[in-house]
Every structure is written in C-alpha cells, then in structure tokens.
Amino acid sequence: MIDVFICEDQKEQREKIINYLTNYIMIENLDMQLALATDNPEELLTYVKESKRAGLYFLDIDLNHKINGINLGAEIRAVDPNGDIVFITTHSELSYLNFIYKVAAMDFIIKDNFEEVQGRVISCLKVASERNRLTNKVTSKKFVQKIAEKIVSVDYEDIMFFESSPLHKVVLHLDNRQIEFYGKLKELEKEYEGFIRCHNSFVVNIDNIQEVNFKEKKILLKNGETCYGSARMIKSVQKKLEADKALLK
CATH class of the missing domain: 2.40.50.1020 (LytTr DNA-binding domain)
Known part of the structure; x- marks a missing residue:
C-alpha cells in the first residue's frame, strides 16, 4: 500500500488534485490511498514521521509558510528515502533548487495549464504504482x-x-x-x-x-x-x- 500526500496551500487547487488522484486510484483499483491533504507542511511532516510506509508526495513550493515545498521535500527525503516526491508550482524558475537540496524529485509540474497537471499527476501515480508492483514481486517470495x-x-x-x-x-x-x-x-x-x-x-x-x-x-x-x-x-x-x-x- 502506498500512502499519497498532498501539501498545497490553495484550497481550490488542492481539491482539484485530490479529485484527480482519488478518482484514478478508484477507477484503476490501485494499491494506494490518500493519507493526507493539507496546507500545513508541519502537519504532513508529523504524519510522515509516524508512518512506516513509503509515500508519494505532491508538494506545492510556495506554501505561505516558514517551510517551503523544497525544504519540505528535503525533510521528507530524510525520513522516507524511498518515497516519491512531485513538485507542483507556478515557479518554474525554482526547479534548480531540487538539485541543490538533493531531493531527487520524480517530477516538477508547472500549474500554467491545469488540464496538463491532471495528466502529469496521473502519470506519476502510474509510475509509483508500477514501481511498487515490481518491488513487491521481488520481495514477497513465499x-x-x-x-x-x-x-x-x-x-x-x-x-x-x-x-x-x-x-x-x-x-x-x-x-x-x-x-x-x-x-x-x-x-x-x-x-x-x-x-x-x-x-x-x-x-x-x-x-x-x-x-x-x-x-x-x-x-x-x-x-x-x-x-x-x-x-x-x-x-x-x-x-x-x-x-x-x-x-x-
């Protein structure tokens, strides 16, 4: 089971992302669940530190908080080294920070076209699901x-x-x-x-x-x-x- 997380400070955009991924998870019957959708990075970090499963994280960069999305991604990476991190932002010029902070993001999605965002979110769900399937195939010998x-x-x-x-x-x-x-x-x-x-x-x-x-x-x-x-x-x-x-x- 993969826990999926969203940290997005704008309610309307957060709800769109929730709908994209919950609908796709349900339709495709993926071994995933939406664990938390929040505008508070500290709430997300607290949850992740207590969880024992690898996660898939959709993070906005500008969270109007003392912790921005890049910092949040770096802290998540320290706790969940095998998790997948996806940044969703209007600030394309900040993509280089992903390398500076060594977050190793799966994707960097720009919000300019929210129809394209939907496709990219679904693509990330597919990739994470396939990785999980292959990992379980290797490790779950009976x-x-x-x-x-x-x-x-x-x-x-x-x-x-x-x-x-x-x-x-x-x-x-x-x-x-x-x-x-x-x-x-x-x-x-x-x-x-x-x-x-x-x-x-x-x-x-x-x-x-x-x-x-x-x-x-x-x-x-x-x-x-x-x-x-x-x-x-x-x-x-x-x-x-x-x-x-x-x-x-």
Whole structure:
C-alpha cells in the first residue's frame, strides 16, 4: 500500500488534485490511498514521521509558510528515502533548487495549464504504482509447505530460521510463531539463497540476522530469538555478512 500526500496551500487547487488522484486510484483499483491533504507542511511532516510506509508526495513550493515545498521535500527525503516526491508550482524558475537540496524529485509540474497537471499527476501515480508492483514481486517470495491437511504459505521475510526436530521434523521459527512439519534441513537450504546452513541443526535466514557473536557462535535474530552455528558452518554466515561490519563481533 502506498500512502499519497498532498501539501498545497490553495484550497481550490488542492481539491482539484485530490479529485484527480482519488478518482484514478478508484477507477484503476490501485494499491494506494490518500493519507493526507493539507496546507500545513508541519502537519504532513508529523504524519510522515509516524508512518512506516513509503509515500508519494505532491508538494506545492510556495506554501505561505516558514517551510517551503523544497525544504519540505528535503525533510521528507530524510525520513522516507524511498518515497516519491512531485513538485507542483507556478515557479518554474525554482526547479534548480531540487538539485541543490538533493531531493531527487520524480517530477516538477508547472500549474500554467491545469488540464496538463491532471495528466502529469496521473502519470506519476502510474509510475509509483508500477514501481511498487515490481518491488513487491521481488520481495514477497513465499515459502509453501503442506502440513497434514493444510497448506501453509508464509513470506520469506517473516522466516527467522529452521531448526531440526526429532522424528524427521523441522521447526520453522517465524517472526511471532513456530510451525512444525516433516522435512530435511538440507532440502530447505536450497529453497532460497538467503537460507544459510549455520549448524547441523539450524538453517538461518541471512536477511533477518541482527547480530552474530562468532566467539560464542550465537546468532541473534531480529525477533529476539537465538540460534547457533558450528565452528565450520558459521564461516558461510560470516562470508555473507562481511559487507556489513556492524553485525560482526
């Protein structure tokens, strides 16, 4: 879900932009929602700092406020580095500020022709939606397992580690629960390149490691659980984490 934001001080123009994007989102059934439309940049910043989703921001530059749109864009970029920012303004001569403040805007729309504005707004919605679709396609891989009469499907990103259990079973440790099923660790480590065999009894999701203590051979996961590595196998974990020195002890 993408949160869409508007910061425009002129009520009439703000309402036009609201109509453009809400109608298009509804007609195309996009995975977006209008989160906030305001004339107050401070209200927008407060909302963004509390939100955990990437956003799409339509910002006027002249907001009749101590914070102008360019400054607002720079502050948003610091909080939401993956968000898309679009400036809508009558001041075409200010476009160079986008580069000075390193905002990296998706578009810079001039208000001279508001019919053209509608097309450009819709174009930005399309681009943001497609980027979101492609990102989700890459990141939302599923681990699917048949357990008794049920089929369980979980996102790879929710998997902390797999642990061997007696009677040829495996315990899947998720972010907030555990699932037991019949299986073999050596088959699971081939499932996804991020699953690393760190011990005869453990296969860990490298993406969810918070910290590794190589002296004690302990691996701390993001959900607070701990699994262990063997003297030989933990070296494969170390190789994967070499680029991120903050995780190594």
